[in-house]
Amino acid sequence: MRAKIVNIGDELLIGQTINTNAAWMGEQLDLLGIKVVSSIAIADTREAILEELESASKDAQVILITGGLGPTKDDITKHTLCEYFDSELILNEEVLEGIEEYFKSKGREMLQVNRDQALLPEKCEVLINTRGTASGMWFQKDGVIYVSMPGVPYEMRYLMIHEILPRLKAKSDGGIYHYTVKTIGVGESYLAEEIKEWENELRAEGLKLAYLPSPGIVKLRISGFGSSEKDVKDKVHSYADKLEELIPQYIFGYNKDQLSEIVGIKLLAKEKTLGICESCTGGYLSHLLTSVSGSSAYYEGSMVTYSNELKMRILGVKKETLEEYGAVSEPVVEEMVKGGLKAFGTDYTIAISGIAGPTGGTPDKPVGTVCIAVGSNDEIRTFTFLFGKSRERNIHMSAIYALNELRKMLDD
Amino acid sequence: MRAKIVNIGDELLIGQTINTNAAWMGEQLDLLGIKVVSSIAIADTREAILEELESASKDAQVILITGGLGPTKDDITKHTLCEYFDSELILNEEVLEGIEEYFKSKGREMLQVNRDQALLPEKCEVLINTRGTASGMWFQKDGVIYVSMPGVPYEMRYLMIHEILPRLKAKSDGGIYHYTVKTIGVGESYLAEEIKEWENELRAEGLKLAYLPSPGIVKLRISGFGSSEKDVKDKVHSYADKLEELIPQYIFGYNKDQLSEIVGIKLLAKEKTLGICESCTGGYLSHLLTSVSGSSAYYEGSMVTYSNELKMRILGVKKETLEEYGAVSEPVVEEMVKGGLKAFGTDYTIAISGIAGPTGGTPDKPVGTVCIAVGSNDEIRTFTFLFGKSRERNIHMSAIYALNELRKMLDD
Numbered sequence: 001m002r003a004k005i006v007n008i009g010d011e012l013l014i015g016q017t018i019n020t021n022a023a024w025m026g027e028q029l030d031l032l033g034i035k036v037v038s039s040i041a042i043a044d045t046r047e048a049i050l051e052e053l054e055s056a057s058k059d060a061q062v063i064l065i066t067g068g069l070g071p072t073k074d075d076i077t078k079h080t081l082c083e084y085f086d087s088e089l090i091l092n093e094e095v096l097e098g099i100e101e102y103f104k105s106k107g108r109e110m111l112q113v114n115r116d117q118a119l120l121p122e123k124c125e126v127l128i129n130t131r132g133t134a135s136g137m138w139f140q141k142d143g144v145i146y147v148s149m150p151g152v153p154y155e156m157r158y159l160m161i162h163e164i165l166p167r168l169k170a171k172s173d174g175g176i177y178h179y180t181v182k183t184i185g186v187g188e189s190y191l192a193e194e195i196k197e198w199e200n201e202l203r204a205e206g207l208k209l210a211y212l213p214s215p216g217i218v219k220l221r222i223s224g225f226g227s228s229e230k231d232v233k234d235k236v237h238s239y240a241d242k243l244e245e246l247i248p249q250y251i252f253g254y255n256k257d258q259l260s261e262i263v264g265i266k267l268l269a270k271e272k273t274l275g276i277c278e279s280c281t282g283g284y285l286s287h288l289l290t291s292v293s294g295s296s297a298y299y300e301g302s303m304v305t306y307s308n309e310l311k312m313r314i315l316g317v318k319k320e321t322l323e324e325y326g327a328v329s330e331p332v333v334e335e336m337v338k339g340g341l342k343a344f345g346t347d348y349t350i351a352i353s354g355i356a357g358p359t360g361g362t363p364d365k366p367v368g369t370v371c372i373a374v375g376s377n378d379e380i381r382t383f384t385f386l387f388g389k390s391r392e393r394n395i396h397m398s399a400i401y402a403l404n405e406l407r408k409m410l411d412d
Numbered sequence: 413m414r415a416k417i418v419n420i421g422d423e424l425l426i427g428q429t430i431n432t433n434a435a436w437m438g439e440q441l442d443l444l445g446i447k448v449v450s451s452i453a454i455a456d457t458r459e460a461i462l463e464e465l466e467s468a469s470k471d472a473q474v475i476l477i478t479g480g481l482g483p484t485k486d487d488i489t490k491h492t493l494c495e496y497f498d499s500e501l502i503l504n505e506e507v508l509e510g511i512e513e514y515f516k517s518k519g520r521e522m523l524q525v526n527r528d529q530a531l532l533p534e535k536c537e538v539l540i541n542t543r544g545t546a547s548g549m550w551f552q553k554d555g556v557i558y559v560s561m562p563g564v565p566y567e568m569r570y571l572m573i574h575e576i577l578p579r580l581k582a583k584s585d586g587g588i589y590h591y592t593v594k595t596i597g598v599g600e601s602y603l604a605e606e607i608k609e610w611e612n613e614l615r616a617e618g619l620k621l622a623y624l625p626s627p628g629i630v631k632l633r634i635s636g637f638g639s640s641e642k643d644v645k646d647k648v649h650s651y652a653d654k655l656e657e658l659i660p661q662y663i664f665g666y667n668k669d670q671l672s673e674i675v676g677i678k679l680l681a682k683e684k685t686l687g688i689c690e691s692c693t694g695g696y697l698s699h700l701l702t703s704v705s706g707s708s709a710y711y712e713g714s715m716v717t718y719s720n721e722l723k724m725r726i727l728g729v730k731k732e733t734l735e736e737y738g739a740v741s742e743p744v745v746e747e748m749v750k751g752g753l754k755a756f757g758t759d760y761t762i763a764i765s766g767i768a769g770p771t772g773g774t775p776d777k778p779v780g781t782v783c784i785a786v787g788s789n790d791e792i793r794t795f796t797f798l799f800g801k802s803r804e805r806n807i808h809m810s811a812i813y814a815l816n817e818l819r820k821m822l823d824d
Contacts, residue, residue, distance in 0.1 A: 013448040015439025016624060020430055022453065027427025036425040038460070040452040041434065048450070055467075212428060276695075276716070282702025283688075283695030286716045290694025293770055293803060295718075301726075302716035304688075304698045310713045310756065344722065358705055391705060 001172055003029050004060040005039035006052050008067035008077055009151055012041040021066050021156055028160060032169055033176050033225050034062065044068055049080045057144045062168065067151030069134035071113040078121070078137075081148055085139055087123035092135070095126060099133045124148075127163040131155045136163060175229030179236050180212075180221045181243055182257060183250035184404050188213045191220075191250070198246055202239050215393055216400045217259075252407060259403050260288045260295075266410040267298040267348070274406075275344030276302035277315055277336040279327065280354035280370060285399035300344045305336070315339030328353050328365055330382040333373035337380050348409075350374050350402050354385075356394045370398045374405045381409065413584055415441050416472040417451035418464050420479035420489055421563055424453040433478050433568055440572060444581055445588050445637050446474065456480055461492045469556045474580065479563030481546035483525040490533070490549075493560055497551055499535035504547070507538060511545045536560075539575040543567045548575060587641030591648050592624075592633045593655055594669060595662035596816050600625045603632075603662070610658055614651050627805055628812045629671075664819060671815050672700045672707075678822040679710040679760070686818075687756030688714035689727055689748040691739065692766035692782060697811040712756045717748070727751030740765050740777055742794040745785035749792050760788050760821075762814050766797075768806045782810045786817045793821060 005025050011017040022039040029036050037060055042048040049068070056063045068077030082089060096118035103110040117133045120126050127136030127147075132155040139146040145168075149159045169176075183191060188211055192199070199209055202222065212219040222239055224232035244251060253262050267274055276286050286302035289295055303314055308327055311317040316339040317332055325331045336351035354370030361367035368387040373380055383405060387397045417437050423429040434451040441448050449472055454460040461480070468475045480489030494501060508530035515522040529545045532538050539548030539559075544567040551558040557580075561571045581588075595603065600623055604611070611621055614634065624631040634651055636644035656663060665674050679686055688698050698714035701707050715726055720739055723729040728751040729744055737743045748763035766782030773779035780799040785792055795817060799809045 012435070013438050013451060014442040015435040015437070016622070018430065018432055018435040019451075023424070023427040023430040025427070026425050030426040038452055038454045039425060039431075040450055042450045210426075210428065278695075281699075282707075283690075283698025283714055283716065284702075286695025287693075287699050287807075290696075290716075290718065290768075291804070291807070295694075299718055301718045301722045302695055302714070304695065304702075304714035304716070306702065306708055306711055306713045314713075314755065343726065356702075392703070395699075395703070 001034045001062060001168075002037050002060045003034050003062040003064060004037050004056045005029075006056060006063060006065045007039065007041045007151065008044055008049060008065065009041070010044050012067075013043060021151065021153055024153070024157065025064055025066075025160065028165055029062075029064075029168075031176070031178055031223075032165065032172055034168065034172060044076065046076055046080050046083075049077060050084060053080075053084050053146070057142070057146075061144055063144065063146045064164070065146065065148045066156055069117075069148065069150045071111075071117055071133070077148055078119075081124075081137065081139070081146075082121050085121060085123050085141060085146075087121040089119040090122045092118050092120050092126055094128065095120065095135050098128065098130070102133055127159055129155055129159055131158045138164075138167075175226050175232040176224070177229065177232045177236050178221055178223045179240050180219050180255050181240055181251055182253045183218050183220065183247065184216055184252050184259065184400065186218065186247075186250045188218050191218055191247075195243065195246060198239070198242060205235065205239075207236065207239060216397050252404065258292070259400055259407070261292050263403050263407050263410070264289070264292055264295055264298055266407065270410065272347040272410075273298050273300055273344075274348045274350070275300045275340050275346040277340040277349060277351040278302055278304045279306060279311070279336075279352060280356040281352050281395050281398050281402075282306065282356075284395050285350065285352065285402060288399055288403070300346050303340065303343065311336065315343065326365070328355055328369055328371055330371050330373065330384060333371045334375075334380055334382055337373040337375045341375070341377060348374070348376050348406060350406055352398050352402050354394065354398055356391045356398075357389055358391055368394050370394065370401075372398065372402045372405060374402065374409055376409075379409070381405065413446045413474060413580075414449050414472045415446050415474040415476060416449050416468045417441075418468060418475060418477045419451065419453045419563065420456055420461060420477065421453065422456050424479075425455060433563065433565055436565070436569065437476055437478075437572065440577055441474075441476075441580075443588070443590055443635075444577065444584055446580065446584060456488065458488055458492050458495075461489060462496060465492075465496050465558070469554070469558075473556055475556065475558045476576070477558065477560040478568050481529075481560065481562045483523075483529055483545070489560055490531075493536075493549065493551070493558075494533050497533060497535050497553060499533040501531040502534045504530050504532045504538055506540065507532065507547050510540065510542070514545055539571055541567055541571055543570045550576075550579075587639065587644040588635070588637050589641065589644045589648050590633055590635045591652050592631050592667050593652055593663055594665045595630050595632065595659065596628055596664050596671065596812065598630065598659075598662045600630050603630055603659075607655065607658060610651070610654060617647065617651075619648060619651060628809050664816065670704070671812055671819070673704050675815050675819050675822070676701070676704055676707055676710055678819065682822065684759040684822075685710050685712055685756075686760045686762070687712045687752050687758040689752040689761060689763040690714055690716045691718060691723070691748075691764060692768040693764050693807050693810050693814075694718065694768075696807050697762065697764065697814060700811055700815070712758050715752065715755065723748065727755065738777070740767055740781055740783055742783050742785065742796060745783045746787075746792055746794055749785040749787045753787070753789060760786070760818060762786050762818055764810050764814050766806065766810055768803045768810075769801055770803055780806050782806065782813075784810065784814045784817060786814065786821055788821075791821070793817065 124137040134150040136149040136159040208223040210221040224236040226232040305311040317335045333351040340349035357367035536549040546562040548561040548571040620635040622633040636648040638644040717723040729747045745763040752761035769779035
């Protein structure tokens with residue numbers, strides 16, 4: 001099956017909104033084995049919509065449309081769809097009840113324009129949207145499926161997950177299975193070199209592999225397609241197992257696993273607590289940890305000791321150590337960990353000190369030099385990394401590499 | 413002038429990459445007064461590119477193309493452009509020298525495929541790309557301009573800013589001027605109501621206004637178009653001045669100003685220092701402050717006291733206060749500020765304690781309740797806000813509202 005994505009909205013054309021819908025929808029379709037031919041953003045006008053409906057149907061069997069379904073007069077997708085499919089608007093009682101309930105729950109006054117959202121084309125199958133007041137609409141004409149849905153990501157995703165993707169899956173052939181292995185601390189090209197033979201074997205077996213890189217992390221998505229879902233799943237997992245044997249040192253999780261969650265789960269399982277001493281990351285590592293709901297069960301807090309004065313006063317780093325080795329040094333982060341363990345009274349502490357840039361580098365310690373210590377009262381491990389020139393990236397890399405070292409220590 | 417944007421790359425269709433290029437390019441064109449008709453993402457194939465070149469030229473005078481210019485054999489934009497414009501590849505000596513220099517500076521070996529990037533269509537004007545090895549190409553045919561550039565955002569933006577936008581600006585008519593006023597602490601619809609008359613007057617004068625909302629912040633972009641750049645600029649500024657008189661309490665900056673930078677500039681000007689005590693924001697406010705290069709001149713550090721135990725031990729919050737009022741209360745954040753002023757030895761301290769969610773709410777203090785205190789040894793101000801249900805949004809809103817209260821205190 002071939003699909004086209006059509007996103008309606010002037011805000012996409014003038015850059016007021018980044019089109020994240022197209023990427024998310026494309027990924028979901030690809031995961032079902034449906035080929036995405038193009039995704040286009042067009043203006044909120046009758047002419048642009050009619051032209052695109054006409055041209056899109058030439059080369060695709062599925063056309064997914066977002067946007068232009070709000071209650072204001074600018075939103076004209078529904079009327080244009082009626083025109084294109086030669087259909088009339090009729091009142092949908094179920095949708096009207098839903099809209100009334102929606103306004104009641106929000107305690108807001110319901111206007112005629114809101115009530116009119118229950119008027120829907122008679123020639124479509126209505127897809128109930130419990131997240132908002134604009135319904136999804138499923139049309140079929142000359143063997144082509146057209147689905148219209150709201151552009152609000154939260155509503156679009158609801159309709160895709162609960163209504164549209166299951167219907168499309170039923171129409172696509174055979175079993176599909178995806179499994180993602182998440183690695184950290186190894187670059188994409190180096191990783192590709194290390195797993196070359198495994199990758200060739202996997203491809204020879206008809207499986208697909210996608211490298212999905214982000215700073216510090218490379219996700220490997222293994223996909224299988226075939227007539228039996230069970231066979232496909234078994235085959236994908238047998239290759240995931242082989243990968244696990246090949247590069248255990250880089251793998252930190254699977255599918256939706258987040259590094260900060262994985263570390264949290266390990267701490268919880270061992271009933272251990274954590275405190276953080278940050279310098280160059282300036283609170284970012286603490287932010288990553290506390291973005292996980294429930295982190296207060298193992299996470300005590302953080303000292304962001306940006307100044308040397310605070311490193312001494314609060315963490316007990318010695319003046320001589322700072323003078324002899326400099327703030328960005330393994331002896332200093334080691335003393336920060338010791339001070340942190342005492343101040344927090346936690347089982348584990350992480351300390352980070354580095355030169356995030358863009359200024360502050362020296363020939364000896366260029367921008368991107370970061371020292372990390374991870375430890376408990378039994379053992380402290382120290383590391384020095386050289387990341388790059390971007391401040392934002394250096395902060396991010398320092399935080400996830402530090403988390404990764406704690407993960408490894410918890411595993412040992 | 414009407415423009416279309418064509419982004420080539422399978423990674424855009426399967427959602428591996430979010431198409432940020434389309435949004436950025438659309439915004440730049442809109443700022444020049446050029447109407448963006450559509451932006452389309454298509455596959456990396458000869459057929460898809462040829463089809464799109466043919467159809468795009470029907471309805472636009474400018475077609476901006478990104479992607480498919482790398483050295484690997486998958487990248488076929490250049491060859492397809494040659495076919496479409498009936499042109500031959502010829503060696504460009506200037507580009508070859510640039511590529512040689514690029515590899516020398518990176519200390520990497522140069523392969524034949526890299527050398528081949530200096531082969532460019534004879535029928536185009538070559539746009540020199542100092543950020544990478546793929547050149548920009550400017551074609552004209554039957555009154556339509558086609559520009560091809562790399563898909564790497566950092567390289568695309570370089571070529572757009574230095575080569576393409578200036579040429580397009582020269583072709584568009586008259587003066588264009590934009591000025592953005594940044595507000596905080598007021599919702600978009602409430603703001604629109606407050607400035608309705610001013611907005612009507614502005615529109616009657618032929619100026620344009622765009623509301624650009626993000627959590628907690630609404631940017632108002634005033635745009636003027638006319639024959640004289642000076643007149644346009646004067647008119648835009650006269651309306652910005654009127655707005656300043658109308659809603660001074662909401663305005664924190666202009667154009668590229670960031671709230672964390674504005675606060676930093678004010679602290680520097682007064683030679684004052686800042687420390688932070690965070691609970692529910694978990695390091696995020698500290699992260700915002702330290703994302704600004706040079707922040708170490710006024711920012712001392714942060715205590716992320718996630719547990720009550722730490723609030724007492726490190727910040728000296730009294731057990732009785734915690735028991736009587738709860739951790740999320742104005743008396744507790746006031747004690748946190750006092751403790752922070754002492755522990756950091758700074759002139760100002762901010763304290764935040766709240767229920768970020770999704771759990772932890774009570775009927776009295778639902779998820780989204782956040783207490784903030786801002787103060788010095790002379791004065792402490794406390795606030796209670798009720799944000800919403802999203803953990804991520806609550807963390808973000810708490811941090812920027814706290815910064816905004818410090819900004820106001822520094823202004824008084």
